[in-house]
Amino acid sequence: MNKRSNAGRYAGRAARRLRWSTLAAPSAFFPVAGKLAWVFALAAAVLIAAGAWIGFVLAPTDHQQGDAYRIIFVHVPAAWMSMVIYLAMAFWAAVGLVFHTRLASMLASALAPTGALFTVLALWTGALWGKPTWGAWWVWDARLTSELILLFLYLGFIALQGAIGDVRRADRAGALLALVGVINVPIIYFSVRWWNTLHQGASVSLSGGSSMAATMLVGMLLCALGFWAYSIAVALARVRCMLLEREGDAEWVRRAAGTKPKVRIATPLGA
Amino acid sequence: MAWNSLSEFFAMGGYGLYVWGSVGATAVLMAGEVLGLAARRRAALPSGRRKRP
Numbered sequence: 001m002n003k004r005s006n007a008g009r010y011a012g013r014a015a016r017r018l019r020w021s022t023l024a025a026p027s028a029f030f031p032v033a034g035k036l037a038w039v040f041a042l043a044a045a046v047l048i049a050a051g052a053w054i055g056f057v058l059a060p061t062d063h064q065q066g067d068a069y070r071i072i073f074v075h076v077p078a079a080w081m082s083m084v085i086y087l088a089m090a091f092w093a094a095v096g097l098v099f100h101t102r103l104a105s106m107l108a109s110a111l112a113p114t115g116a117l118f119t120v121l122a123l124w125t126g127a128l129w130g131k132p133t134w135g136a137w138w139v140w141d142a143r144l145t146s147e148l149i150l151l152f153l154y155l156g157f158i159a160l161q162g163a164i165g166d167v168r169r170a171d172r173a174g175a176l177l178a179l180v181g182v183i184n185v186p187i188i189y190f191s192v193r194w195w196n197t198l199h200q201g202a203s204v205s206l207s208g209g210s211s212m213a214a215t216m217l218v219g220m221l222l223c224a225l226g227f228w229a230y231s232i233a234v235a236l237a238r239v240r241c242m243l244l245e246r247e248g249d250a251e252w253v254r255r256a257a258g259t260k261p262k263v264r265i266a267t268p269l270g271a
Numbered sequence: 272m273a274w275n276s277l278s279e280f281f282a283m284g285g286y287g288l289y290v291w292g293s294v295g296a297t298a299v300l301m302a303g304e305v306l307g308l309a310a311r312r313r314a315a316l317p318s319g320r321r322k323r324p
Contacts, residue, residue: 237312240312
């Protein structure tokens with residue numbers, strides 16, 4: 001075999017490996033997702049540890065709100081992720097709906113519980129922040145109400161998919177619900193501008209920059225990036241669980257899980 | 272460093288209940304999700320499946 005055909009063969013193999021669509025096959029995606037989940041989990045641990053250290057230990061006390069303001073280091077990242085995860089969920093649901101890719105639909109379903117978790121945390125930490133600063137755990141203000149609707153959208157998505165036995169039909173129905181609900185995300189984000197709300201305006205915005213002290217901002221952004229990495233890691237881990245559950249009898253699952261099929265050797269005595 | 276002592280840190284200027292209630296709920300829910308996924312994975316693995324009838 002000459003050099004040239006060898007090179008051609010390797011180039012061909014590399015091209016095949018680089019095609020992103022091969023990752024849409026569950027057997028190819030499973031091991032890659034496993035490695036990526038660990039990478040993002042490690043990144044999340046480092047980022048959250050650094051962000052929490054800066055936010056709860058190094059950052060100075062706020063002159064208006066005292067130390068109650070430190071809730072911002074979990075509240076804002078959780079609230080951001082509740083919206084970002086919803087957008088990601090709707091995106092993958094749409095991809096699954098349009099291109100009929102099972103894996104995209106599974107990604108959407110895998111994101112929903114984590115999105116619901118961050119929505120609960122945004123509401124919970126918001127209540128704990130509202131009590132000392134506004135004097136109320138809850139008010140029916142546009143920001144809080146639309147965030148509560150976001151929680152119902154997540155729970156509705158999860159319940160709807162759980163209620164439909166056929167997996168592909170559940171994927172399609174969930175995708176429709178997720179897409180209709182996307183309208184709620186800009187409503188949450190702009191609610192503090194569109195309506196006169198008790199909730200304060202954005203501390204950080206893409207157009208206006210930040211109104212926070214640098215240390216506080218760095219701590220909050222590190223926590224937000226950490227929550228983001230955590231969400232990716234957890235969603236990937238959940239997709240792997242779903243793949244194992246849905247395709248557990250396939251040969252690639254046994255190979256990926258590193259277990260050999262049990263071979264029973266029949267003996268004359270039946271022992 | 273914003274604190275002079277550990278007790279000052281835990282008191283959070285009188286807002287300890289609110290601040291640690293937020294941090295604690297976040298830590299518990301995130302850790303719970305990770306542990307839940309680990310259990311789900313064990314149950315879904317071929318070795319876990321065989322144990323079920």
